[in-house]
Amino acid sequence: MSSDAPAESNVDVLIIGAGPAGIQHPTTASWPRTRIIDKRNTKIFCGQADGLQCRSLEIFDSLGFGDRAWKEANHMIEICMWNPGADGVIRRSDRIPDTIVGLSRFQQIVLHQGRIERFFLDNIKKYSGDTIKVERGVLPESLEIDMDKVEDDAAYPVKVKLRILSDEEATPPQAQSGSKVKASDGLFRSNLGMEDDEEDLIRKSKARAGESEVVNAKYVIGCDGARSWTRRTLGFELDGEATDFIWGVMDIIPVTDFPDIRMRCAIHSASNGSLMVIPRENRLVGLYIQLKEVTPDASGRADRSKITPDFIFSAAQKILAPYKINYEYCDWWTAYQIGQRVGTSFDAERRVFLAVDAVHTHSPKAGQGMNVSMQDAFNLGWKVGLVAKGICKREILSSYQSERRRVAQDLIEFDQKFSRLFSGRPAKGVMDAEGVSMEEFKEAFLKGNMFTSGLSVNYGPSCIVVKPGDAAEQGDGSEKTKKLVATHAITPEEFQRKQALASGLPVGMRVNSFRVLNQACARPWHFQERLKADGRFRVILFAGNILNPGQKERVDKFCAQLDAPGSFLRRATPSGKPIDTVVEVLTIHSAKRVETELLRDFPEVLHPFDEHVGWDYNKVFVDDESYHEGYGNAYKNYGVDRERGCVVAVRPDQYVGWMGELEDFAGLEGYFAGCLVLRG
Template identity: 25%
Template sequence: MGSTTQAVELVDVLVVGGGPVGLITAFQLARNLPKSSHRIKIIEKQPKSSQDQYGRAITLFPRSSEMLDQLGLAEQLAQQCFACRSTVNYDKDGNESPGRGWSFMENMKDTKWDFALVLRQKYQEEIFRNALAKEGVELEAPWELKSIEVLEGVGMGGYRVITGLENPQTREKRVVKCRYLIGADGGRSFVRRALDIPFDGSSSEDKWVRVDGVIETDLPKPRTYCAIESPTHGNVLWAALDHGATRIGYAFTAERQKAYKVFDEKAAVKEAIASVKPFSLKFKQVDWWTVYVVGQRIARSFFVNDCIFLAGDACHTHSSGAAQGMNTGMHDAVNLGWKLSLVLQGLAKPDILHTYEAERLPNVRRLINYDKDISRLMTMQLPEEWTGDPNADPNIVLGQVMAEAATFSSGLGIFYEPDTYLNFDQSSGLSSVQSGQRAPDVSLQKPATFEATRLQTETPNVARFYVIIFAGDVAVTKSQLAAFTDAVASLQWLFNSATPISWLSIFDGPGGPSAYETLGGMPFGRVFYDENHSAHERYGIAANKGAVFVLRPDGWVGTVTEMGANGGSALEKYFKRFLVLRGDAKL
């Protein structure tokens, strides 16, 4: 571990990897934790000149954009992105074939972010780095993790991890001791390998090529998410990019590979031109290109030794066929960020950290299974488990598979299984939105000014839970609301400023001159009106009953309960499972 006289740097969390997943994880911790008492460090082994290269991931789907919006970052992405709402699919002869390929992207509704946010990783990382720096944490590069030691006998939450770092340029060495280590260091993760965590899965024989640049073409609809059904290069990806650029992606079959002793940029461009026939293509400039082997792998564990996490490509890799890589990593980062923030503040029990793997792993498995089918179909092969017509057209099957997985791909349908902990079912028939599901974003109206707002705007992800009282028609539900008020009155900890819980009340119908007069007393928390009843309808809540929702910090529903005498005990049963309750406070 180096010289015994070498100074040891103490940090709460060391994040390894300066890509989007590492940056978003570090950003949440830096923003949520008091700077006077907590220290976050993030390192990246590549110098900035390499880190800022073009290429890599490009697409954020709606749920990822929503999560970044709740972190206050999506608006900056929207300023630079190519907002893609149009798709087109061409057959081998250049004729449009509706309903195939990426057509599901035109029906990503139920969200303000109803488009694919296309912005190359280079630009996303710059936005995330700047946001992190404003929170007082700078990405340190180039620094490479060289060793990890977990100390036995140090309790959970103590400084259990000793790491050795080295600057690959100057060969300077440092020792960092941390409470938690997060490996967001990509598919070849040093953290995963150093801890001997198996990476289960396989690589295929298939290779794919991606080329980004500025082009000229006669393709009729070039500024879209487009698929071209090439008989020689598989299902070709044509993606309009930010700053006027375009990405071409194609299967580089074994047959095509035989023509090249050396496959370089010139060859990649030549094959790209061939892949989009019968359309013409000319690269005015090439920003980036790559060739890679298609495969799918999952780490056997995402959380080990009660102190080390894996996130993003470090714990799951797959093809870029479904454009899910960065999105899945974002889900990892957001799921982990608020949980670790609350544990480090002493507001949540450390057991909550085990829900990271429990929640993320099933969704990663769903993606891997989906990706296996997608990657084979894009290479003009039917899925391995295919039991249909053996002569089926892979292009048609691909369209069907992508359509079936539409809500998963958009992220809006991603859910966490009901359990007895964070996603706790306590209602029957109260609403159509249940625990473990995404809390739909709905339009609301502020009191007095009647200014329009949205639920996600009013529930930012700052590592706090939100108790949302859908009060229904208050003229009808006053007795239920009064019973609920009485039920929670004795639970003083629910209103303690040290408890990470905020309250919102939503009244069904247009706003009046005073929320106090509408209710006949003081409401819980901030008040909003559901002017056209759309919020209650979207949640499937009867206006004569109402309901109480708990929204997790990441925007998923934690639990749902009745707005009545049993509401208080239901909230107590939910929160006491995982929160550390301190002190007392009056209503």
Template identity: 40%
Template sequence: MPIFLNKESDVDVLIIGAGPAGLMCANSLARAGVNVRIIDERPAKVMAGQADGVQPRTIEVLQSYGLADRLLREGNQMHMVAFYNPSPSGGIERTGRAIDVTAPTARYPFEVTLHQGAIESIFLDSMRSLGVTVQRPVVPTSIELSQDEAVLNDPNSRAVKVVLKHLDPTDRQSETEVVHAKFVLGGDGAHSWVRKTFGITMDGEQTDYIWGVVDTVPETDFPDIRNRCAIHSNNGSCMVIPREGDKVRLYIQLSDKQFVDPSTGRVDKDNVSPEKLLEVAKKSFAPYSISTPNPIDWWTLYIIGQRVASKFSVRDRVFIAGDACHTHSPKAGQGMNASMLDTHNLATLPPAWKITYILRGWADMSLLKTYEFERRKYAQDLINFDKKFSTLFSGKPRTEDNQNGVSHEEFLNAFQTFGAFSSGIGVHYLPSAVVNPQHQSCATNLIVGQRMLPHIFIRAADARPYEIQDLLPADTRFKVLVFAGDTPDKAQLERVNALAAEMGKPESFLTRFGHGEPAKVFDILAISSAKKDIVNYTDLPQLLRPHWSKVLLDDVDMFARTGGGGYEAYGIDPHKGALVIVRPDGYVALWLHLSSCRTSTIILRRSWWRHRVVQFYCSVPGLLDDCVYTGNRMYYRL
């Protein structure tokens, strides 16, 4: 019989919960070299079911970590959606088909469906290669946050003490452990222990809509079984989600209140079975037949509720993400995506930049306030979207006898209108310390606060085409994109050379914020608007071509199959060029014409400057001539 002794340990970031939000965070932080631990009360990862839809923006994010190829290889792609409504002759009939993703700028214009366990495996394998594994089964039993202001304001202090209980300890492992952490992330689901422990409320409401979910391999004559389908029938609504292999997920609307436990208001799964759910589905599919001779892979019941946490952090030391801070209907495929993008913003490789920069001493603690500022607004927008979408989807269809029901045109219009938001492509962060839209009027298509638009450019050295997003990996670095304009023009090249000379000075931002190794903080790429047959990559100044692969051209490839038109697509003058700063999470922080660099008044917050924050309220700090303090701002005149 082992003797258990209390054990104490230190860690930079403790993550509670190994769902998609926690795993993305752990993977990102580990890649950034942060000392991170992740625990989960489940003895093993999810093996089937749960979340299964990956939206276009999330695929882009996974690609920035080098993880999208496996997702695309293992998952199913949804390119088309079909709509079914009541037929005058009884049953349902198809009333239209449309593209599944209405987001014209999406690099991946489709959704990928794959069960949550397989998606978690992608992260787990990546983490394992970095020496990080999920510790299971482990639960937190208490958490204590320091009340000492000096401790809280010191990013190197371990301000959070968490007591963990190992549910299945080995002979060499203590049953109880005390962990001293600098930061804690609660990605522990809708019933979050972290959220409840700190008394954070979930604000919102619960609907009367009850839905069942079944994952199976069906036999059916339904012609759109391999398309996403929205079915409105007089028997209730259904949604079809084709999955990997031959598997299909069915969302089935239920109307009988017998599935709800009156004492708790929660769904009572003891009163229903997957067979009962499928009996309801068969009525909604008529006149088409559907049966399930194969085993049921997974099933569940839920009541639609839309809630947002009253706050997403406690003293910028303890954070919650994913279902812990927002819950909603799963039919728009937002839950897992929102969860992963929460931690992508905060502490995953790109987001790891917020915690990582602070742990490296490159940023002030106040940078973390932008997490709640950006993601809570997104969560509230998500809830507003979900209320409209779930109401339309769960509502009765419009018929001759029910003129107040939901018409096909109304549902289709909403589906297409919400496309940019539901795909994740249309997420727009408001102005903050790391979003400066001051010169947005100079740009038409490259929007400050939105993600960097995908486009194919060719490499100047060898004319090889590259997707620009693949050159902006999630590696915690700010990307400095110098759209150099028409560099064969002598006057323009002189301006570019002058810019590079200023950026190379000791007082420039590269030196001031580079901490002796600017390449670890900034990644510089130059993009010329000139043609491949007249440009040498060596034409550009050395600082703008730190490596031969860092110079691109806005031209077509050697076979004229791809590339070209990038300056036009971004709204950049092909003669004068522009400077674009892209945050480590792939969102545009600032946009500025190169021609305005010497005439603009640029603003940096003094507190951020003092704490060496890499934040661009300025275009090119290296061009500074003088500065004036006014209040809490520092004005620089170029």
């Protein structure tokens, strides 16, 4: 079937790399036409587990499968710190909760990466039918951006040539070890592993005819790993350094008398290095083991041949002594050299985007690997999706770099500090300046817990976050961001006044969750459950005390403006579609539920009528006590006045974009005019 000109086709989004972050993108409802390619012919990371932090679980929940992860995973509840005593023998010195109490309705859990990929793939199938499938054994060969068309909404300016590999070419090599361990290893993707093999694969593949294809894409997302082909092709760099610290990882079923093997443990031995224990599901435990007996050579690279499961495990045994540990079953193992790097640029022309390892690499011990990556994807996904569909303006795409490069930089800084403290020798006393103080380590852990939860992220000003300041100050500091990110004009004083209307909902941060009741049926919901990742913006109307006639008048007036023919809400809605297609209005009021009636007390736009199926009963909620699940106290927790309420605009990824008084309809309209394509 060979021919001279390869087949050519158009697609809205091309995703390169089918790892967990790559396949996350098209997992929400109404995603544009997409193809996902991966050079490997099979899912390969069979053994690896990941810690899932609070924010990742909130994201999973918004995608509809938080409960599946929660049910299958091991829950990590407590961190035990083990340090050498005066006699040099390790003993438990501290216990702290693994997740800060009260931070989120979820706590950190640990789950097999394969299961997480399964949840994403199930969602792709659920929402795309069979129109989006991962195409394996497909490799990008070239990428060109047509600079004349990058600002043309209708164009497909990114031309990518693909090569279809043979089965043999697409099968990843597995390192062979002489050990008793039959488990698969992850060295081939570790930074101790071989160089990437794209060039070699392309050369081989070219010997066969007719095995290539050209795709013209509106947008390309490169999720193709730390040695990202996409990044290298764009000519972007990863800035940063490798350290001398080398660690091994083994996921085993331990047979041991160590008492805290089912706790997350940070263990510093006196002189044999450090070890972290991460208990997993199904009796498995992940051990992260410092390998003090192997160091990088002059070129900065470690000798990979020495690193075997037996070598790694014997290091673990020394650190854990006098406790005994052994195993019969090993699920997976790898080794890596700690290093921290961040990409110089996260996108090219707002047409080609880099995510995950392609723009930040760091050590896995802080449990951030998959979490930050998924948050990258969650940030980028809705933006590309809504722009490709013509719902959002292209301007919002610049906020990907300004928002996520800042997070990547923070992560790298945290990881540098944490790795140093964890890999260092414990101080023998206050005078031991070269050793690491265990008090300092504990402090770093406690502080780090807030950062690693993913809930301290606070996005800077942009067209989708109305804040004072400029991108250079609160964004990633790059010249590019400074130039490209459009912001709304707002003075610090004005901002402070608005922010005070809902002090528990900081602009730029994710909407925290408290229980509210459905007005029509009294069912309690965690409010975040109503903020599904379906690509819709939301207006939250804190309607206050709706039974007070003065307040009712304010609510009626606000709703009349929302409902008016030329309102942003009407103009954002595609003709013939329901009024909640692009922006959904949700209400939380503070009057007593039993004294209030949905149809009597609330304007129609808050519970729209449909002639086929009647009133919408799922948009008005009340801050009141439930029969069975306590009292969420939402107004108090969100810091909103119970009488007067306020209005909050929320992005599709649950981040607060704007807030104001009920009278500030112009401000609300301005927010949406800045990011949505409004008709008419």
